[in-house]
Amino acid sequence: MTKKKYAMLGCGMMGQEHLRNIALLPEIEVAAIYEPDDAMRAKSHALAPGATLAPSIDALLALPELDALVITSPNHCHTAQLETIFAARKIPVLVEKPVATHLSEVARLRTLAHTMAAPVWTAMEYRYMPAITRFVHEAHSAQATGSAVMLSIREHRYPFLHKVGDWNRFNRNTGGTLVEKCCHFFDLMRLVMGDNPVRLFASGGHNHNHLDERYGGEQPDILDNAFVVLDFPGQRRALLDLCMFAEGSRYQEEISLVGPVGKLECKVPGPSRFWPGEQRGEQPVAQLTVSPRNGAPPSVLEVPVDPALLAAGDHNGSTFYQHQKFLDVVCGRGAVEVSLHDGIAAVVIGLAAEHSAATGAVVDLTQGPWQLAP
Structure with a gap:
């Protein structure tokens, strides 16, 4: 070969x-x-x-x-x-x-x-976490929820890790937390809702992390918590709830989608290497829950990940699955699933959220510098 x-x-x-x-x-x-x-x-x-x-x-x-x-x-x-x-x-x-x-x-x-x-x-990578991949599939089939109306993504996790030269401590290098960390989630929102958001409002702060750190005399300026509300066409909406000083959380990501038929939930644990171990018992397995409105009981599906993939990285196996699909592109047997245009749109949303959090302004994503259309 x-x-x-x-x-x-x-x-x-x-x-x-x-x-x-x-x-x-x-x-x-x-x-x-x-x-x-x-x-x-x-x-x-x-x-x-x-x-x-x-x-x-x-x-x-x-x-x-x-x-x-x-x-x-x-x-x-x-x-x-x-x-x-x-x-x-x-x-x-x-x-x-x-x-x-x-x-x-x-x-x-x-x-x-x-x-x-x-x-x-x-x-x-978040698209390719097995539980989230299942979540997106169920969302697009609309059998569990009907048409998507309300999407909520919560990430409560550990602070930013140290990187070479501590470049990730400053907005000028990262784009800001809502770009660096959260472009993943704005990408997921566009994927699940099947459209671009039309406006957003963000509230964020720098309340806890890195306050005692100095680099060349500068204090880090990255947000460590935020809410971002996004409006989508058709009176639909999404919410991001981010906290970067919540490493005690049982699940790192909790995603829910609600429509006229029911509610779909996904819960994903954080990286195995950061789980406290004996202090808190065995790390949980990712879950997918469907809760119908018709009175039927919720169904809960566990979505385990191969331990070898968990050991290979911090993203619940997704880096491996992403590389499988990219290899198909390199070999000419598959198409790009996350384009450069997708990456650009996620950045623009993140930059708009940073601007909103800093100024208190509602940002129109359909015109001006924040327009999402290429």
Whole structure:
């Protein structure tokens, strides 16, 4: 079997999760890595010892045998790196979210999206958590709920982890918490509701996390909690409830969808490595619950994940399933499921939410700088 040769652009914490999951797919070989940090380069090379360590992005792109690129660099690098890649060659790319951190980058990516000569897959891992995949399937079938009217996504989790150079402590590098962390959820909202939101209002704060940290004399400015309310066409709505100092939660994600027929709920635990263990007993398994309005009892389905996949990353097995599907694109046997346009829309919603939280303004998503249509 001839393996597809992948290159990794950036290989910190998230890049290493990608490496561990790629290693579970026998059709792929990681052939090259560009990682400028010495410690992260050593860790990533230990996971992919056969990979060439490229000294620069240009050197990486000059390698002739590559079949695909995976971008897992810091957020603020993504737009320029996509531009550099497609100026140099035609190659499929999987790029971690968010694809941009500022509206100026959004404009550049919209231009790129119309001219790029190869597929781009935006990495939205939450779509591929097995329980959430089932949730989306049930939502689209409409048998459990009927037409989707009210969607609620709650993520109560641990604070942001430390990254190389602590780049994730500042809005200028991340786009803000509602971009960095929550573009996943705005993507899910668009997927479940089958449409773009038309307006939003956000309230957020920096109440607890990182207040005693200083980097070059600066205090981190990222939000650690927020509510975001989004209106969708047809008098439908969605709510995001985020708390980044709730690591004691039994489930990290709790998603509900209500329609005229019933209610659909999904609960997903956080990463296994952060579960307190003996203190709280065995970690729960993800669940999917259907609660009809007709008086029938709720049905509860457990959705377990292969322990090998749980051990390979922090996203409930989703990174593996996402790479399976991206491999189909690389091999010419499948289509991109999360496009660059999808990634851009999720960023615009997140940036609009950050703006609303900072100013108190309701943001119209149908016109002006926040318009979602490409």
